[in-house]
Amino acid sequence: MNLNSETLAIYLHIPFCATKCTYCAFNTYTNLETLIPAFVSALTTEINIVSQNNPYAKVSSIYFGGGTPTLLTAGQFEGLLLALRQNFAWTETIEISTEANPNDLSLPYLRELHQLGIHRLSIGMQSANANELILFDRRHDNQTVISAMKLAREAGFENINLDLIYGFPHQTLQTWEASLKQALSLNPEHISLYALTLEEGTPLKSRVDYGSLPMPDDDLTADMYDLATTYLGDAGYVQYEISNWAKKGFECRHNLQYWYNAPYIGLGPGAHGFAGGVRYATILAPQRYIKVMAEAQGSFPFPYTPAVTDARALSQDEEIADTLMMCLRLLQEGVSLSEFKKRFATDLLDRHGKTFKRFVDYGLLEITPERVRITQKGRLLSNMIFREII
Structure with missing residues (x-):
């Protein structure tokens, strides 16, 4: 565990989608691919x-998220990675990931992506059930995911994530198990x-509010989580974080950089970042983002850019609260007492020992x-624990 990271992570938000999923509240846009x-x-x-004023020695990870980053051409990825390579020093073991739509x-x-150094894919599978994918308005079917995995392996990818969603209307324990x-x-x-x-x-x-879909069942959702914990554990996967x-x-x-509450910068419209003690967000609309960046001049104090619209320097108490909430999501590591003291020059148990003791008793x-x-x-019950501690 490293609460005292001296490296930087970089997130790049690609806000474009061919279609928008019915559950999605992220800053994404359809029918703007011409932009x-x-x-x-x-970007x-x-x-x-x-x-220009980056104080961190090296970048340890780069993540293309969205939206749908794979709407970019390989040439566009190449240009962005070249800019990142020219402007930042990278660690020798840098992790470069992109989210991907199977279609x-x-x-x-x-x-081409693999040859550029993108060696980690995160594929949005979401479900293997055709009706559930229709409910989400996803563009792919189950066979598309199977084909995408096969092609990714053939292309050389040896580090692939699959995203799945559970606890939604009409989902059953049986379809989740499948x-x-x-x-x-x-x-x-x-x-x-x-x-x-x-x-x-x-x-x-x-649709749930109007009554055309039932409200998800909390008890069933908990059963789905328990089932997944058993299935994945039996298959040799380690649950290192709540999800x-x-x-x-x-x-x-x-x-992990997020969960250590370690520094990362967010670039692109609707991105968020935390670096230099500042938590910030950027312009939402792609059109305005493009205009502002086209007119950008001069130098800015790190981590600011002309796209930053909402920024606040955190107090130590706020940073401690954020760090506890994030680190406690790490089920194997939790919060290291020594790392916490090194970062904040205070003893965690002196600050929160009484609250912790109550949860230990439970x-x-x-x-x-x-x-x-x-x-x-x-x-x-992690959300309840976080609320009490913070």
Whole structure:
């Protein structure tokens, strides 16, 4: 565990989608693909600007998220990676990931991405059930995921994540089990499982509100989580974070940077970052982002760029609260007492010992001489634990 990281992670938000999923509340846009060339130019400018006063020695991970990054051509990826390489020093073992829609993955395209140094794919499988994929308005079917995995292996990818969603209307324990079995049959190195959150403004939330879809059942959702924990554990995956499982050595290093509350910069419209003690967000609309970056001049203090619209320097108490909330999601590591003291020059148990003791008595936390972490029993009650501590 490293709460005192001296490296930087970089997230690049690609906000374009061919279609928008019914559950999605992310900053994404359809029918704007014609903006992609101008967007890539704007993003390159932002890379150049944010690097000027960067105090971090090296970058340890780069992550292309969205949206649908695989709407970019291999040439556009190449240009962005070149800008990143020219402006930042990279660690020798840098992890470069991209999210991917299974529909977009041809063998030539995958080979080009792999040759560029993108060696980790995160594929949005979501479900193996045809009706559930229709409910989500996904562009792919189950066979497309199977084909995408086969092509990715042929292209040389040895580090692949599959995303799945559970706890949504009309899903049953049986269809969830079938999706888990299908995902495991594809033998990914990493699996992320996300409980559905009905977000305001999404079509899925509207349908539930209007009564055309039932409200998800919390008890059934908990049963699905327990089933997944058993299935994935039996298959040899380690649950290293509340929603993430990996084969040994394949934990997502970029996401670990988030969970350590370590520094990362977010670039592109609707990105978020935390670096230099500042937590910030950027312009949402791609059109405005492109315009602002085209007009950008001068130098900016790190991590600011002309795209930053909402920024705040955190107090130590706020940074401690964020760090505890994030680190306690790490089920194997939890919060290292020594690393915490090194970072904040204060003793964690002196600050929160009484609260921790109450959760220990309930069987939700455990405290060892080295760390504090959530127990198996506490995993389903983690949000309540976070609220109490913060």
